[in-house]
Amino acid sequence: MTVAAAINETSPEKVLAPVLSAFWDEPNSWTLETYRRHGGYEGLRKALAMAPDDVIALVKDSGLRGRGGAGFPTGMKWQFIPQGDGKPHYLVVNADESEPGTCKDIPLLFANPHSLLEGIVIACHAIRSNQAFIYLRGEVVPVLRRLHHAVAEAYEAGYLGRNVQGSGFDLELTVHAGAGAYICGEETALLDSLEGRRGQPRLRPPFPAVAGLYACPTVVNNVESIASVPAILTRGKDWFRSMGSEKSPGFTLYSLSGHVANPGQYEGPLGITLRQLLDISGGMRPGHRLKFWTPGGSSTPLLTDEHLDVPLDYEGVGAAGSMLGTKALQCFDETTCVVRAVARWTEFYAHESCGKCTPCREGTYWMVQLLRDIEAGKGRSEDLDKLLDIADNVNGKSFCALGDGAASPIFSSLKYFREEYERHITGQGCPFDPALSTAWAHQPHLEVNA
Amino acid sequence: MTTEPPVSLGIPEMPPPDYPAEVRARLEADAREVIARYPDSRSALLPLLHLVQAEEGYVSRTGIRFCAQLLELTTAEVTAVSTFYTMYRRKPSGEYQVGVCTNTLCAVMGGDAIFEALQEHLGIGNDETTEDGRVTLQHIECNAACDYAPVVMVNWEFFDNQTPESAKRLVDDLRAGRAAQPTRGAPLCTYQETARMLAGFPDTRTGAVEATGGAGHASLVGLRLAKGETAPGRIVSPREGGIAPGAGGEGEE
Numbered sequence: 001m002t003v004a005a006a007i008n009e010t011s012p013e014k015v016l017a018p019v020l021s022a023f024w025d026e027p028n029s030w031t032l033e034t035y036r037r038h039g040g041y042e043g044l045r046k047a048l049a050m051a052p053d054d055v056i057a058l059v060k061d062s063g064l065r066g067r068g069g070a071g072f073p074t075g076m077k078w079q080f081i082p083q084g085d086g087k088p089h090y091l092v093v094n095a096d097e098s099e100p101g102t103c104k105d106i107p108l109l110f111a112n113p114h115s116l117l118e119g120i121v122i123a124c125h126a127i128r129s130n131q132a133f134i135y136l137r138g139e140v141v142p143v144l145r146r147l148h149h150a151v152a153e154a155y156e157a158g159y160l161g162r163n164v165q166g167s168g169f170d171l172e173l174t175v176h177a178g179a180g181a182y183i184c185g186e187e188t189a190l191l192d193s194l195e196g197r198r199g200q201p202r203l204r205p206p207f208p209a210v211a212g213l214y215a216c217p218t219v220v221n222n223v224e225s226i227a228s229v230p231a232i233l234t235r236g237k238d239w240f241r242s243m244g245s246e247k248s249p250g251f252t253l254y255s256l257s258g259h260v261a262n263p264g265q266y267e268g269p270l271g272i273t274l275r276q277l278l279d280i281s282g283g284m285r286p287g288h289r290l291k292f293w294t295p296g297g298s299s300t301p302l303l304t305d306e307h308l309d310v311p312l313d314y315e316g317v318g319a320a321g322s323m324l325g326t327k328a329l330q331c332f333d334e335t336t337c338v339v340r341a342v343a344r345w346t347e348f349y350a351h352e353s354c355g356k357c358t359p360c361r362e363g364t365y366w367m368v369q370l371l372r373d374i375e376a377g378k379g380r381s382e383d384l385d386k387l388l389d390i391a392d393n394v395n396g397k398s399f400c401a402l403g404d405g406a407a408s409p410i411f412s413s414l415k416y417f418r419e420e421y422e423r424h425i426t427g428q429g430c431p432f433d434p435a436l437s438t439a440w441a442h443q444p445h446l447e448v449n450a
Numbered sequence: 451m452t453t454e455p456p457v458s459l460g461i462p463e464m465p466p467p468d469y470p471a472e473v474r475a476r477l478e479a480d481a482r483e484v485i486a487r488y489p490d491s492r493s494a495l496l497p498l499l500h501l502v503q504a505e506e507g508y509v510s511r512t513g514i515r516f517c518a519q520l521l522e523l524t525t526a527e528v529t530a531v532s533t534f535y536t537m538y539r540r541k542p543s544g545e546y547q548v549g550v551c552t553n554t555l556c557a558v559m560g561g562d563a564i565f566e567a568l569q570e571h572l573g574i575g576n577d578e579t580t581e582d583g584r585v586t587l588q589h590i591e592c593n594a595a596c597d598y599a600p601v602v603m604v605n606w607e608f609f610d611n612q613t614p615e616s617a618k619r620l621v622d623d624l625r626a627g628r629a630a631q632p633t634r635g636a637p638l639c640t641y642q643e644t645a646r647m648l649a650g651f652p653d654t655r656t657g658a659v660e661a662t663g664g665a666g667h668a669s670l671v672g673l674r675l676a677k678g679e680t681a682p683g684r685i686v687s688p689r690e691g692g693i694a695p696g697a698g699g700e701g702e703e
Contacts (some may be wrong), residue, residue, distance in 0.1 A: 012675035021673050029664030088489070100553045100592040107597075110634065111665035131489065138500070138537050138648050139549075139593055141606040142635035142662075148652035149659045174487045177648040179496050179535035182591065196495030196521070198534040214490055254672075257596035258555055264597045266672030280675055298554065330555050330596060344554040348591055354534075438560035439600060440613055 012280040016268040017243060019231050019251045020224070024111040030146050032153040035114035041159060043233030047122040048167045055126040059229060062237035063249040067104075068094055068185075068222030069296060069325045071248075071314045074229075080209035081127045081217045089129040090218040091120060092194065093226055095136040095143075096178055096185040099297035099405075100348060101328035104253040105223035107265055109136075109143045112227075113150035117173070119226035121159055122233060124171050127219055131172050135190055138177040147175045182352035186400050187220040189354065200356045201400040224253060244270035248313035252327055258293070259285050259333035259437070271316065274329060275308040288333035292416065296325015298345045299405025301412035302338075322412070335441070337432035338417045339424050342409045343371035349406035360403035363394035367410065374421060377429035384421055388414060466511035474516070477505060481520050484650055491521050497649045499532050504645035508539035537648075544579040544586035545640050546624045549603040550617070553592040559599040560613065565589050567614035572621060584625045597668040598633070605644045607635030610666060636661040 009015050023029055023038050035041070047055050060075025081089055093116065097105040109116060120132050136144055151173055154160045162170050176194060183189045184199040191213050193199035212218020228250065232240050241249045248270040254277060257263045261282030268277075274293065284290055290305045295312060301322040303310065310320040317324040332341060350364035370387050373379045387410060395407035414421065423431055435441055468474060480501055485494040495517060502513030509532050511525075518528045532538045550565040551557075568587055572580055579586045595601045598610030602617055609620060610633040623630045630638055636658035647653055674680040 013678055016672055016676035018673050018676050021669070024665040025670050025673055026664055028660070030659075097594045098592060101555060101596050102592070103594045103596045106594040107665060107669040111669060137594070139590070139603065139606050141644055141647060142608060142632070144647060145636060145653050145659055148647075152652070175650065176493075177497065177500065177650070178537075179499065179648075180537035181535050193496065194493055195490065196492035196531065198531055255597055257599060258559070262668075262671050263599070264668035264671035266675075268672075281671065328596065332558065336558055341554045341558065344552070344557055348553055351591065434558070434562065437558045438563060439611070440560060 009276065010279050015272055015276050015280050016266060017251050018267045020108055020112060020115055020227055020253065021265060021267045024107075029111045030113055030150065032114055032150070032157060035112065035118075039234060040114055040230070041118050043230030044118050044121050044159065045165070046233045047125055048165055048169065052126045052128055055122065055233075058237060059126070059232060062232045062240045063247070064225065064228055064232060064240070065248065065250075065314065066222055067224035067228070067252060067326070069099070069299075069323070071324060074221060074225050077209065077219055077221065078123065078127050080207070081219060082210065083128060085217065087216045088131065088214075089127050090213045090216060091124050091127065091129045091132040092187075092190065092213060092218055092220045093120060093132070093134045093223055094185060094187060094190055094220055095134050095223045096182075096190060097223070097326075098137055098182040098185050099299060099326055099328065100345060101255070101257065101294055101297040101330040102326040103255045103257065103328065104265065104326065106140055106143055108223060108227060108253065110146055113143075113146050114154070115227040115230060116223055117150055117154050117159065119229040120173060121154075121164060121171060122229050123219065123221065123226055125164075125167075125169055127217075129219075130170050132174075133194060133213075134173070134175045135184070135194055136175060136177055137184075138179050144175070144177055151175055181354075182348075183354045183400075183402060186402065189400070190220065191218065198354070200354045203399075228252075245311070245313055245315070247315055248324075254312065254327045254329055256281060256329050256331065258331040259288055259290075259336070260331050261285050270313040271311040273309050273311060274331075277329070278308075278331075284331065284333055288335065291332050291334045291336055292338060292341075292413070293329055293331045294325075295322050295327070295329065297328040298330075298348070299323075299401070299408050300325040301408045302416065303412075304416050333437075335432065335436040337375075337430055337434070337437075338413050338420050339371065339375050340430065340432070340434070342413045343368070343375045345409045346371050346406060349402065353402060353406075357399035357403070359394045360398040360400075360406065363390050363398075363403065364406050366390050367394075367406070374424050375430055377424060377427065379421075379425045381422070381425055383425070384414065384418065463511075466515055469505075469512060469516065473505065477501065477516065478520070480649070480651070481516075485520070487650065492523070495521060495523070495528065495531055496535070499528075499535075499538055500645050501649035503538060504642045504649060506542075507545075507642050507645075508542050542579075543641070545584050546604055546638065547586045547588060547606075547641055548617075548621060548624070549588045549590035549593075549606075551591070551593055551595075551599070551601045551603070552589040555596050556592070556600045561589075561600040564600055564602065564612055564614050564617045568617055568621060571618045580625065582625060585621050595634075598666060604630065604632065605638055605641050607632035607638060608666075609633055610668075632662065634662050634666045 064074045065071040184193045188202035189199040208218040254266045292302045350368045391407040391410040394403045484497045498517045518525045552561045602609040602612045
């Protein structure tokens with residue numbers, strides 16, 4: 001990678017495009033009053049004047065894709081809901097943000113909960129649902145507090161409840177706090193959990209659109225997906241499509257974290273690159289260089305400094321051998337031991353495996369044993385192939401995507417850093433000093449640019 | 451604090467005692483309110499488990515029986531659910547739950563060092579409680595605050611950008627009964643009061659919703675750059691090795 005690699009745009013004003021985050025810096029950003037002052041609930045007014053199918057068509061034409069990781073077209077999900085079937089329909093918002101590295105929905109809900117609420121009312125009008133749920137992970141009480149407040153405000157103002165804004169449309173919204181289980185971010189596990197059961201994924205088909213919550217047609221959407229809908233109503237699909245690419249249009253929240261100079265939320269069009277984000281934000285912490293990063297949380301295969309110019313959209317990251325995921329850009333510098341990083345993620349997957357299927361339940365446990373041994377310098381050379389073999393038996397053979405996610409960091413780290421694993425084995429220990437990776441290790445050390 | 455009875459095979463445990471009548475009446479009224487929020491009563495199970503945790507500080511056998519009775523489930527069904535989720539405590543624990551994120555990113559950024567320092571400072575291990583009953587220490591998984599790493603949660607309020615020293619001061623304050631202010635979130639209440647919010651009962655304290663303002667500093671960095679309020683990154687972070695400013699990210703050689 002050359003220093004002078006072509007970068008089309010380096011001015012932050014042009015690279016970034018705050019929409020959801022546009023007024024987070026206002027002192028009372030979370031209130032209905034602030035939200036309305038910034039055009040809030042205008043999208044709902046437009047939507048209620050439209051036929052539900054026209055709202056679905058608009059969201060479909062906008063090209064909005066799910067921001068929870070999979071990138072499935074949101075409008076299409078809505079269209080799958082059978083109409084005139086005589087059953088209740090449900091909208092369930094997945095606010096169980098727990099994927100390691102992912103930290104976009106929580107700040108969004110803390111600073112601007114009404115964008116989600118307006119999106120919920122629009123979506124329920126579109127899919128003809130009179131009952132919606134927000135399934136919020138339980139470990140974020142500050143967000144729960146703001147959601148309780150926002151929902152109360154919305155009821156008071158007639159955006160929720162009976163006869164929303166005089167339209168004749170009724171909508172009840174319940175905020176539901178989870179109780180600590182990563183697997184509940186998987187949509188069918190989330191539905192089981194919301195039904196008061198252990199959060200274990202369901203066999204599909206039937207898909208939630210046909211038999212979801214209480215076996216009724218259900219849309220499960222990520223927070224950011226739903227919160228993006230009001231802006232599409234207000235400013236139109238052409239505006240939305242003016243950002244990003246043909247297949248990945250629109251704006252999104254990128255979460256920069258780790259050994260960077262300025263970690264935080266950066267909202268911009270899909271398709272910008274990590275190099276652009278680092279350039280405008282101050283790069284890696286002084287004196288250090290990027291070693292590896294995740295494009296969208298720990299379940300997306302690791303990338304390296306070879307991939308700085310990969311467009312961060314669904315197609316671009318896919319072509320680079322990873323996934324856009326949740327756009328959780330966790331950046332690690334050269335002080336970080338990749339074996340330690342992967343071992344810790346694998347411990348997470350083992351802890352969070354729900355136990356329903358054997359490959360994931362057993363495989364993650366075995367992989368943890370091998371990785372702990374390797375990290376501690378007790379590994380044997382054949383362990384690396386054994387690790388790959390087990391990962392291969394977890395990936396694609398598990399009941400849900402948790403198993404695939406568990407295999408991702410192992411495959412990708414062995415692809416790019418096999419030599420580092422081998423050094424742990426031949427050197428009988430970890431060659432890294434963890435103190436140098438900490439946030440308070442301010443002194444740049446000398447061999448950085450060797 | 452109770453200790454576990456010795457393992458006994460044979461005679462099954464007797465049913466747990468019921469709540470005192472006035473507690474039961476109060477909890478039942480709360481529970482009916484929670485159940486009414488759902489089309490199907492069983493959906494209220496997770497909130498009800500938070501509710502019984504708010505009563506006793508953990509999910510006791512009495513609490514499990516209470517949930518089972520109200521939802522017409524067996525105690526086995528309720529136990530199966532309550533043991534699946536990590537937020538339900540299975541034994542009496544501290545007034546303040548101090549959770550140190552030791553998932554990869556926070557661990558690397560210093561979460562491991564913080565957790566180690568707290569164990570040593572408090573003289574307790576993971577999931578143990580100080581003798582005064584104030585602090586329960588736990589290592590926790592990613593709490594969606596990676597841009598504020600390393601993160602410590604106290605009763606599920608955010609204490610961002612911690613160091614071993616700041617974390618030790620924090621637990622000292624908690625044990626001494628001094629006020630500890632989260633970086634993002636409301637002034638701390640007890641674990642039991644927190645559990646009541648999780649059951650779906652809003653925080654009614656004056657100023658709780660407003661506390662700590664709209665968004666944390668890291669949530670605003672992109673917005674401030676986009677509005678031209680912050681100087682571009684190259685000034686924030688001088689580079690080593692004489693690479694020309696603006697010539698590229700620091701990720702390359």
